[in-house]
Amino acid sequence: MLSTIKSKVSLFSLVMLLCTGRMNAQKKCDCLANLDTTIKKTELNYAGFPDRVTGKTRPEYQQLIKSLRRNAGSESDPIKCFAIIKQYVVFFNDKHFDLEYNVEDTGRYQYVSIGEADFIKKFKEEKRDAVEGLWINPDSSVKIGIYKVDTKTYKAVIIQSTDAKLRTGLVYSTLTKDNKGFTFDKYNWLTPDFPARQRGGLLKLWNFELWGKVYPDAMTESERSELSTWRNYNLGLSLKKLDDKNVLLTIGSFNRDNKVQEIIQKNDSLIRNTENLIVDLRGNGGGNAGWAYLLPYFYTQPIDQGNAYLRLSPDNIQASLPDIKSLYENPPADPAWKKSFTPEYLAVYKRAFEEIPGSKETFYALPAIKIYQDSVLRNPKRIALVFDDLGGSSTEFFFYLSRQSSKVVRYGTNTLGMMDYLGMSQPTRLPASEYHLLIPDRKSSWTDSAPINRTGFQPDKNLSHLPHHLWLDYIKSDLSSR
Structure with missing residues (x-):
């Protein structure tokens, strides 16, 4: 098929074909x-x-x-x-305000008739962008070819796969260039401009997937090592001793709190006996609250999480009141939480339960608990948190809380910016059940005075002037001078 295409016309702009299916039954x-x-x-x-x-x-x-x-x-x-x-x-402009569509109709999937040899042959005929080429997933079970369709659009096509659901030729993902990198959709999952970034020989689809380049350039040894930490749904989690003074903990996502807890508990003694802890959160778009397992290390004073402000509407009130009531009627029984769930704090929530239904205000303040630890650890003495422009959601909340620790220095670039509004406790039903709409019902404590959705949080030490692979060397040197 490839030989029949006129050379002056872009092959890849013509070979897109809808897979066979009952189109009239869509x-x-x-x-x-x-x-x-x-x-x-x-x-x-x-x-x-x-x-x-x-x-x-x-x-x-x-x-x-x-x-x-x-x-x-x-x-x-x-x-x-x-x-x-x-x-x-x-x-x-709020990535917590989220609309997604799971494409279940396989008749809508797109396929391209191309193999690896043909891809490479055509690849050599034209000047290519850095993202174009062949890429593999962490366990090498899938290989994709990325090529340019137009000035802003790239297609990622399955070239090889051992997964029966990912047939050769499937257009696995579409990348769209923007002023920061790319946004992406997948063949079975459409999203509102979720970010993707190429970092050398690695391609990050936010904190969901990591791909490594194998053609025309190959990954470096350190990039191969990073890719391997994403095998078996490990999501980039690793810990290693860099030298006598520095331990590096890498957390690529907060979507698996149990794994974060496990690796920290396993290495607790090492962390407590090392001067510097570097927590690399690059690419971490958030998830749950796995950062809480780091609290004993960076705690230097009680941590005030600030208020959340619930927007009062019939839907939001109905959804929130049961949780508010449960909080003051059934606080944690664990004595460790006694300082946080004081009678005064519980009384605030009891009053909120009584006042909210009749309130005429637009927002109602709901305080979060203060976090206490029994002591301040001697080590680590200094903690570096490393962020980039993929860091969002709970990762940004961790950034905010870390400002209350005298041990912590934040390095990297501005975060993504998506934590001004939160509280998507349940999806909003739409007439089409395949659509999933999540609407944040509350705003953060800083939103009115210093909103961050357009800018992200700014680190103490901006490293945007350095290539990503040099960041850790800079951080180690900077920590040693403190």
Whole structure:
């Protein structure tokens, strides 16, 4: 097939083919109903709505709605409808405000007729961008070929696979270039501009996947080592002693708290007997609260997590009251939490339960517990936290809390910026059940005075002038001078 394509025409722009399937049996959706429900629930429940839609921005917002409703009125294709609703969600610039679509109809998957030999042959004929080439997953069971489709779009196609579900030729992912790197979608999972970054011979699809380059350039030894830490859904978790004074703990994601707890407990003695702990959180888009297992090491004083501000609406109140009641009626029985769950603290939540249903305020302050430890550890004396522009959500909250420790220095670049609004306790139901909409119902303690969604948190030591592979050497040297 490849030999029949005229050389002056881009092969990859022509060979995209929809896989065979019963196209007339594809599922349809009422796009306008889904869009209108999204708009209605956002305006009522989203904690960021009053900040984003003001007197100044309302004309822009109303014009957007008018345009989207016009496009949605005649649309019934769920994938095309997703793109319309996505424009509405992206307007708010909040990655916690999340719309996703699981593509279950295999008839919608795209395939390219190409093998590895043909890919390499065609690859050599044109000048290529750094992201183009062949890449493997951590256990080498899948190989993808990435090629440029147009000025901003790249396709990642399965070249080899031992997974029966990932057939050769499947367009596994689509990368779209932006001013910071890329955003990505997958063949079976559409998202609102989730970030991806190429770091040398490694390609990070946020904190979900890591790929290593094998053609035309090969990974370095350290890159191969990093890729191996993602095998078996380990998500980049590792710990090693760099030298007599430095231990390096790498946490690529907070999506597996049990694994974070396990590696820290296993190496607790080593950490407590080493002067410096370096916690590498590059690429960590958050997840759960695995950072809590690090608290004993960086604790120097009681940690105030600040208030969260619940936006009061019938939906948010109904969803929140049971948890509020449970907190003051059933506080933790563990004596270790006695300092945090004081009678005064529980009384605040009892009062909140009573006041919220009748309150006329837009937001209601809900305090988080203060965190206490029994003592301040002698070691580690100094802790380096390393961040990049993929660090988001709970990783950013860890950044915020770490400011209260005199042991900690933050290195790297500004974080992603997505923690101004939070509290997605349950999805918002849309008419099309395949769509998953999560609307944050509360804002953080800093949002009104120093919002970070547009900028991210700024580290103490900005390392953007250095290649990523030199960061750790710089950090070790800087720690030794403190």
